[in-house]
Amino acid sequence: MNIIETTGLVKDYPLGKTTVHAVRGIDLAIAKGDILSIIGPSGSGKTTLLNLIGCIDTPTAGRVKIGDTDVTALDDRRVTDLRLHRIGFIFQTFNLIPVLTALENVEFPMLLMKHHSRAEIRRRAQQLLEDVGLAEYVQHRPAELSGGQRQRVAIARALVTDPDIVLADEPTANLDSVTGASILDAMREMNAKQQTTFIFSTHDANVLKYAKNIVKIKDGLIAREA
Amino acid sequence: MRLIATIAWRNLFRHKGKSLIIGAILFLGALLMTAGNGVISGMDAGLQRNIVEGFCGDALLVSDQQESDNVFLEMMGKPVAPINNYKAIDSALHGMPAVAKWLPMGKNFVLALNEDGGMADGLFALGVDYDRYRAFFGDNLRLVQGAFPQQGGPFVLIPTGWRKQMGEFYGVLYTPEGQPPDTATLSPAIRKRLSEMSLRQSAVYMGMNADNSTTDVRVPVKAVVKYRSLNTIWGNFPIIDIESYRQCLGYFSAAAQTATVKQSNLDLFAASDASLDDLFGATDLVASHGGGRPAAVLGAGSLAGGREMARPAVDLDAGTYNMVLLRLRGSRVLDQAVRSLNRELEARRLGVRAVTWKKATGMIGSMAVLIKGALFVFVSFLFLIAIIIIINTLSMAAIERTPEIGMMRAVGARKGFIRWMFTAETGVLAAVFGGAGIVAGVAAVEVVATLRITSENDMVQLLFGGDTFRPLLTAPDIVLAVLQLALVTLLAVIYPLRVAGNITPLDAVSRD
Numbered sequence: 001m002n003i004i005e006t007t008g009l010v011k012d013y014p015l016g017k018t019t020v021h022a023v024r025g026i027d028l029a030i031a032k033g034d035i036l037s038i039i040g041p042s043g044s045g046k047t048t049l050l051n052l053i054g055c056i057d058t059p060t061a062g063r064v065k066i067g068d069t070d071v072t073a074l075d076d077r078r079v080t081d082l083r084l085h086r087i088g089f090i091f092q093t094f095n096l097i098p099v100l101t102a103l104e105n106v107e108f109p110m111l112l113m114k115h116h117s118r119a120e121i122r123r124r125a126q127q128l129l130e131d132v133g134l135a136e137y138v139q140h141r142p143a144e145l146s147g148g149q150r151q152r153v154a155i156a157r158a159l160v161t162d163p164d165i166v167l168a169d170e171p172t173a174n175l176d177s178v179t180g181a182s183i184l185d186a187m188r189e190m191n192a193k194q195q196t197t198f199i200f201s202t203h204d205a206n207v208l209k210y211a212k213n214i215v216k217i218k219d220g221l222i223a224r225e226a
Numbered sequence: 227m228r229l230i231a232t233i234a235w236r237n238l239f240r241h242k243g244k245s246l247i248i249g250a251i252l253f254l255g256a257l258l259m260t261a262g263n264g265v266i267s268g269m270d271a272g273l274q275r276n277i278v279e280g281f282c283g284d285a286l287l288v289s290d291q292q293e294s295d296n297v298f299l300e301m302m303g304k305p306v307a308p309i310n311n312y313k314a315i316d317s318a319l320h321g322m323p324a325v326a327k328w329l330p331m332g333k334n335f336v337l338a339l340n341e342d343g344g345m346a347d348g349l350f351a352l353g354v355d356y357d358r359y360r361a362f363f364g365d366n367l368r369l370v371q372g373a374f375p376q377q378g379g380p381f382v383l384i385p386t387g388w389r390k391q392m393g394e395f396y397g398v399l400y401t402p403e404g405q406p407p408d409t410a411t412l413s414p415a416i417r418k419r420l421s422e423m424s425l426r427q428s429a430v431y432m433g434m435n436a437d438n439s440t441t442d443v444r445v446p447v448k449a450v451v452k453y454r455s456l457n458t459i460w461g462n463f464p465i466i467d468i469e470s471y472r473q474c475l476g477y478f479s480a481a482a483q484t485a486t487v488k489q490s491n492l493d494l495f496a497a498s499d500a501s502l503d504d505l506f507g508a509t510d511l512v513a514s515h516g517g518g519r520p521a522a523v524l525g526a527g528s529l530a531g532g533r534e535m536a537r538p539a540v541d542l543d544a545g546t547y548n549m550v551l552l553r554l555r556g557s558r559v560l561d562q563a564v565r566s567l568n569r570e571l572e573a574r575r576l577g578v579r580a581v582t583w584k585k586a587t588g589m590i591g592s593m594a595v596l597i598k599g600a601l602f603v604f605v606s607f608l609f610l611i612a613i614i615i616i617i618n619t620l621s622m623a624a625i626e627r628t629p630e631i632g633m634m635r636a637v638g639a640r641k642g643f644i645r646w647m648f649t650a651e652t653g654v655l656a657a658v659f660g661g662a663g664i665v666a667g668v669a670a671v672e673v674v675a676t677l678r679i680t681s682e683n684d685m686v687q688l689l690f691g692g693d694t695f696r697p698l699l700t701a702p703d704i705v706l707a708v709l710q711l712a713l714v715t716l717l718a719v720i721y722p723l724r725v726a727g728n729i730t731p732l733d734a735v736s737r738d
């Protein structure tokens with residue numbers, strides 16, 4: 001069963017008087033429980049594709065289906081709730097809430113869900129921060145963390161809600177190989193246990209080792225599916 | 227929601243500069259609004275106290291024939307209609323428990339004649355029985371020079387405002403009988419020209435009768451007085467004994483009602499009046515008005531020449547008045563009390579109606595409302611500027627925080643969450659700083675009120691609503707300030723909320 005399907009996905013960005021065709025018609029079917037790597041040269045449209053799949057950008061043409069839902073037809077509130085409950089996002093440029101501690105940042109989406117008790121939220125957030133090796137840093141504000149540490153907080157935040165899909169744009173770009181590997185191991189475990197679907201964009205050959213499937217894109221089109 | 231509160235609270239400290247700017251504006255606005263309202267409420271209360279207790283009572287009865295309610299201060303108005311049935315009114319008032327005490331009074335426009343030449347100036351004269359006036363108002367008049375009238379007989383009490391007017395414009399200086407001018411209480415302009423002043427120990431007033439004829443009376447100056455407060459306004463209202471007043475206005479005097487006067491006597495009186503005019507050298511002036519039938523002056527003989535004669539014991543209340551001042555009992559809202567009074571009066575068919583002091587004093591009565599309105603406009607203007615600054619600052623803050631907000635949206639925060647977060651931030655600022663402003667305003671008003679600042683200056687007294695500055699804040703004033711603050715916050719936050727709400731997750735991602 002496919003958890004994600006895109007058909008004829010197109011994204012144009014107006015840029016001054018010209019138009020940038022970032023994605024030019026991508027059909028993709030991703031099965032539940034997949035670990036998919038999207039690779040391609042810089043500027044080929046990886047981030048754009050992830051944004052479209054992750055419902056934080058709307059396509060110029062074509063559709064995105066998450067499960068049985070055609071997300072392109074949803075209003076803002078439904079799309080937001082879908083992001084909250086089903087998708088975890090790890091951005092290429094990692095953003096945290098500056099006024100919240102690492103722990104509170106991880107708790108943030110869970111608090112928005114309003115499904116869990118505060119104690120449970122705290123316990124889970126604490127656990128995830130330990131998993132990414134930040135047990136010592138739970139009370140630090142983002143400004144007091146290194147780039148890699150922030151990236152790890154963002155990863156913990158993406159995983160905390162137990163999403164069906166985790167989208168990660170170059171998740172290991174800022175991490176040393178040991179930390180990167182430990183995080184990827186954790187993700188693979190989650191995938192095995194909970195059938196969580198992972199989609200990475202990456203240049204990193206180490207990441208590719210974890211992938212079950214690889215899609216290569218070039219100039220906004222799928223070049224080769226492996 | 228605790229999450230929103232936490233984020234909002236910490237953001238206030240993170241963006242200290244912005245918080246302080248907005249906070250300072252809100253503080254100032256709230257402070258000005260509250261303190262200003264305190265001053266005006268104090269003025270309102272002061273005016274009310276001083277006008278009610280020192281000049282015209284809570285309400286007054288006027289004739290149904292009287293068109294305008296503003297019987298005291300209508301400058302170009304028609305004469306105040308006469309009331310000829312005071313006795314019936316008096317007995318009716320005895321049966322009205324809502325009325326604590328009352329004072330019948332005459333009030334109309336008269337001309338003060340200058341005996342040196344044809345010059346005359348108009349003013350409002352009050353006609354009263356002094357003892358009753360005193361009983362009604364207590365010590366609302368301060369003696370500047372002379373003595374208050376002891377027994378009956380004609381008198382005029384000249385207020386300082388009028389003495390100044392006549393001195394500075396006509397070179398006529400009134401002094402009480404048998405006394406030299408009291409230089410200490412004179413205006414510098416008069417003091418300088420003291421030797422040129424024509425000293426007068428009596429005043430001559432000419433009244434316009436209903437039939438356009440005129441009569442003049444001479445009354446001895448018993449005292450120069452000052453109204454204890456608001457002398458600026460009342461300083462042009464000399465107080466004349468009621469019988470002289472009636473003669474002046476051509477009304478039925480009590481004496482005439484008591485003793486039936488023969489027509490021949492009437493003629494005599496008219497003649498003596500004409501000779502009085504000759505005496506003043508103002509014949510031309512009087513003649514121009516006197517084209518009608520001879521003035522129906524009754525009992526004027528006793529006055530001609532300004533001699534003071536013991537009047538026969540007469541029933542003053544048989545004569546004409548213009549109004550009956552009332553003090554009311556109980557704490558009912560004045561308008562309501564007057565309405566129910568009017569129902570009662572109507573049922574008794576007395577031909578009079580009750581008017582509140584506010585309506586009877588026109589502009590002055592509504593001055594506090596007017597100034598309150600002006601302050602409201604001023605503070606609203608201030609708040610408008612505040613709103614613009616706050617909108618600007620908050621919108622900038624929203625744009626500045628685009629990555630952070632977009633990211634919140636990306637991980638699942640709804641627009642509503644972002645809006646609440648912004649509202650909470652502004653709301654906390656408004657509550658803390660605006661609240662402090664209101665508290666500071668209240669404190670300032672309380673402190674100033676306990677200082678009991680007093681002023682002898684007439685204009686300042688007007689602003690104080692009396693001789694003491696007693697700013698006052700009522701609960702509705704404070705509630706109004708709080709509501710206004712809330713409104714300002716709401717208005718200021720609408721546009722920034724749109725800006726913040728429209729930030730998309732993509733805005734966060736596509737930037738570094």
Ligand SMILES: Nc1ncnc2c1ncn2[C@@H]1O[C@H](COP(=O)(O)OP(=O)(O)OP(=O)(O)O)[C@@H](O)[C@H]1O
Binds near residue numbers: 013021022040047
């Ligand atoms: N907001 C935007 N406005 C205009 N052009 C854009 C915008 N976002 C992306 N693009 C363009 O779309 C194309 C695809 O960009 P995208 O970020 O998807 O590339 P990428 O594969 O993620 O590259 P990288 O590996 O460097 O992250 C690029 O040419 C980029 O310049």
Ligand SMILES: [Mg+2]
Binds near residue numbers: 046047048092169
């Ligand atoms: Mg990219």
